[in-house]
Amino acid sequence: MPQPTPGNEPAAARLLPQAAAYTRRVRKPPNTDPVPTRELLAVLMRALPALVRSAPGIVSLMGLMVVVQGLTPAATILLGKWTVDGITRVAAGGEANLTLLALAWAGTALVAQLTAVASTLLQGYATDHFTVQTVTSLMRKMQALPGLDVVEDPRFHDDVETLQMGARNRPLNLTATLLGLLRGVVGVLGVAGALVSVGWWVPLVVVLGMLPLARKQMQLYELGWSMTIQRTQEARELAYDQRVSMRHEYAKEVRLYDLMPYLTGRYVQKALDYQRVMRGLRNKQVLGVLPAQLLALAVTAGLFAHAVARAGQGELTAGTVVLVTGALAQVREGLGSITEFLGMGTQHLRWFQKYFAFLDARPNVALPEAPRPLPKRLDLTLEDVSFGYAEGKPVLEGVSLHIPEGQVVAIVGENGAGKTTLVKLLLRFYDPTAGRILVGGPGEATDLRDLDLTAWRAQIAAVFQDFARFEWTLRENVLLGRPEDDAKLAQAVRTSGLEGILPRLEDGLNTRIGQAFGGVDLSGGQWQKLATARALYRDARVLILDEPTAALDPRSETEVFAAFAALARGRTTLLITHRLGSVLMADRILVMKSGRLIEDGTHLELLAQGGEYAELWRLQAGQYVEGEAACGTWEAVEVGQ
Numbered sequence: 129m130p131q132p133t134p135g136n137e138p139a140a141a142r143l144l145p146q147a148a149a150y151t152r153r154v155r156k157p158p159n160t161d162p163v164p165t166r167e168l169l170a171v172l173m174r175a176l177p178a179l180v181r182s183a184p185g186i187v188s189l190m191g192l193m194v195v196v197q198g199l200t201p202a203a204t205i206l207l208g209k210w211t212v213d214g215i216t217r218v219a220a221g222g223e224a225n226l227t228l229l230a231l232a233w234a235g236t237a238l239v240a241q242l243t244a245v246a247s248t249l250l251q252g253y254a255t256d257h258f259t260v261q262t263v264t265s266l267m268r269k270m271q272a273l274p275g276l277d278v279v280e281d282p283r284f285h286d287d288v289e290t291l292q293m294g295a296r297n298r299p300l301n302l303t304a305t306l307l308g309l310l311r312g313v314v315g316v317l318g319v320a321g322a323l324v325s326v327g328w329w330v331p332l333v334v335v336l337g338m339l340p341l342a343r344k345q346m347q348l349y350e351l352g353w354s355m356t357i358q359r360t361q362e363a364r365e366l367a368y369d370q371r372v373s374m375r376h377e378y379a380k381e382v383r384l385y386d387l388m389p390y391l392t393g394r395y396v397q398k399a400l401d402y403q404r405v406m407r408g409l410r411n412k413q414v415l416g417v418l419p420a421q422l423l424a425l426a427v428t429a430g431l432f433a434h435a436v437a438r439a440g441q442g443e444l445t446a447g448t449v450v451l452v453t454g455a456l457a458q459v460r461e462g463l464g465s466i467t468e469f470l471g472m473g474t475q476h477l478r479w480f481q482k483y484f485a486f487l488d489a490r491p492n493v494a495l496p497e498a499p500r501p502l503p504k505r506l507d508l509t510l511e512d513v514s515f516g517y518a519e520g521k522p523v524l525e526g527v528s529l530h531i532p533e534g535q536v537v538a539i540v541g542e543n544g545a546g547k548t549t550l551v552k553l554l555l556r557f558y559d560p561t562a563g564r565i566l567v568g569g570p571g572e573a574t575d576l577r578d579l580d581l582t583a584w585r586a587q588i589a590a591v592f593q594d595f596a597r598f599e600w601t602l603r604e605n606v607l608l609g610r611p612e613d614d615a616k617l618a619q620a621v622r623t624s625g626l627e628g629i630l631p632r633l634e635d636g637l638n639t640r641i642g643q644a645f646g647g648v649d650l651s652g653g654q655w656q657k658l659a660t661a662r663a664l665y666r667d668a669r670v671l672i673l674d675e676p677t678a679a680l681d682p683r684s685e686t687e688v689f690a691a692f693a694a695l696a697r698g699r700t701t702l703l704i705t706h707r708l709g710s711v712l713m714a715d716r717i718l719v720m721k722s723g724r725l726i727e728d729g730t731h732l733e734l735l736a737q738g739g740e741y742a743e744l745w746r747l748q749a750g751q752y753v754e755g756e757a758a759c760g761t762w763e764a765v766e767v768g769q
């Protein structure tokens with residue numbers, strides 16, 4: 129497959145229809161709306177006190193350094209003027225303390241140097257401090273969002289990504305920017321004050337002449353931010369393709385299906401298209417600054433010429449001309465850095481706007497103000513429960529059922545029937561869009577929404593279909609933050625079958641697993657045993673098993689099921705499975721289809737009904753019958769016995 133290069137993108141687009149579709153999507157111009165000043169000021173008024181409160185000592189010291197740094201240019205320029213005037217006086221036979229002036233100049237330079245070093249150190253401390261604070265507050269907020277919508281809904285992805293990326297540097301950058309702004313303002317005011325000696329109107333002309341340039345530069349920064357925001361989706365897609373080409377979890381398919389040329393092509397195509405759009409806009413913006421730059425230059429040159437002309441007529445001293453030269457350069461630089469800081473500050477404030485919006489986000493799963501304690505019995509009742517991840521697209525419809533505590537229930541049904549979703553509602557990862565879920569025995573049944581959610585979840589152990597693979601030690605993976613109990617841990621490790629892999633691990637349970645940090649990699653089945661041990665270690669009254677043995681070999685599956693059967697005794701157990709052989713451990717079987725509960729009964733009852741379950745059972749058992757018959761060893765199988 130030819131590689132797309134800047135020269136042959138059309139060919140690449142032809143070969144890569146998806147990339148071409150993407151191209152159409154990114155061609156929309158970025159948002160160049162004016163800066164919402166009032167909104168950002170409100171964000172600033174919230175961010176500023178928060179930053180000062182979080183590190184008052186460091187921020188005040190940084191402020192002090194900045195004021196000193198802001199005043200040093202004006203001091204240096206004035207000292208320069210006095211020195212030149214002093215030299216002129218001495219040359220004309222007059223008197224001047226040049227040594228003192230030289231010492232003062234050296235002292236000013238030393239102060240500037242020392243404050244620069246101190247500022248660097250303080251910024252280092254501030255980075256560490258703010259990073260911990262911001263990341264912790266994001267994590268705390270995540271904890272306060274007990275639902276899954278914030279991580280499962282693609283609309284949230286970009287924001288969470290932007291927040292995560294900025295948490296390490298935006299708070300410090302905002303502080304540094306505000307201080308830089310302060311330094312710029314102090315510096316410009318100081319130097320402008322020195323220019324009054326040429327004429328009261330001089331600072332005014334300088335500032336007015338340079339304002340258009342400042343405005344244009346602000347617009348440039350604004351464009352930068354809108355590019356950052358609008359790139360997030362594209363940037364994630366680009367990063368994803370990059371990850372697919374490099375990470376081990378994709379490596380087998382990438383190699384077998386020779387995906388690298390396709391991936392590289394996709395990447396280059398997307399990157400080039402985006403670059404092309406942005407380059408045009410950037411050129412337009414940058415060239416748009418030119419007239420303002422010329423105006424600033426004209427003002428500077430005009431004032432310089434004015435000062436030289438007046439010096440020629442003996443109205444100004446040579447030192448004053450030196451002062452004007454230095455001051456004009458300084459004001460220009462100062463205003464440049466003010467606009468730069470204003471622009472950067474706007475970007476940081478936009479990040480803070482998202483940060484505060486996230487901190488203020490109301491959880492989709494609202495926690496009760498006065499949570500009710502857990503009922504004595506943990507019967508589960510669903511009353512006409514419906515749910516959809518998106519509006520108008522129901523995934524569960526009118527599900528009603530009652531599960532007395534201690535019952536072992538299997539949930540079966542075709543892919544996408546809503547089995548896992550039902551479990552997510554029971555765990556309150558989402559709330560039903562209609563109907564309600566009750567927990568409790570007769571006379572004490574409480575709406576799940578009113579229960580203490582932490583206490584409720586503490587009663588549940590689960591092995592999810594896509595369980596988490598924490599790249600920590602085996603021990604940490606089983607304990608999951610709970611206090612260690614040696615006997616219980618040994619029991620969970622033994623029963624789950626995890627014990628079998630320990631002799632091969634140098635550090636036993638303390639072995640780190642997963643590739644991210646150079647740990648030992650486990651097979652799919654071994655990971656699943658680990659997830660089982662995790663559930664076994666948790667002393668829960670409700671057990672949820674969502675395809676818990678999908679990756680296990682037949683022997684391990686039998687062993688783990690025996691463990692589950694023992695564990696399930698006396699506990700409410702919900703077993704989601706496609707392996708119908710395993711549902712025989714259940715007291716009752718629920719059959720779901722297209723979001724509805726269509727059958728409910730024991731294995732024999734459902735077979736006798738001759739409905740969906742009987743059909744599924746016949747199909748699955750038939751596979752074994754035919755397989756065995758083909759091998760000529762099967763004697764007689766009566767389906768359903």
Ligand SMILES: Nc1ncnc2c1ncn2[C@@H]1O[C@H](COP(=O)(O)OP(=O)(O)OP(=O)(O)O)[C@@H](O)[C@H]1O
Binds near residue numbers: 517518523542543546
């Ligand atoms: N986070 C989500 N956002 C949007 N739709 C989802 C989400 N999770 C599941 N769905 C959709 O909800 C439907 C039911 O999914 P669910 O995972 O509950 O089915 P299931 O019966 O457990 O399927 P399987 O047997 O394949 O595991 C599917 O159409 C699925 O695409």
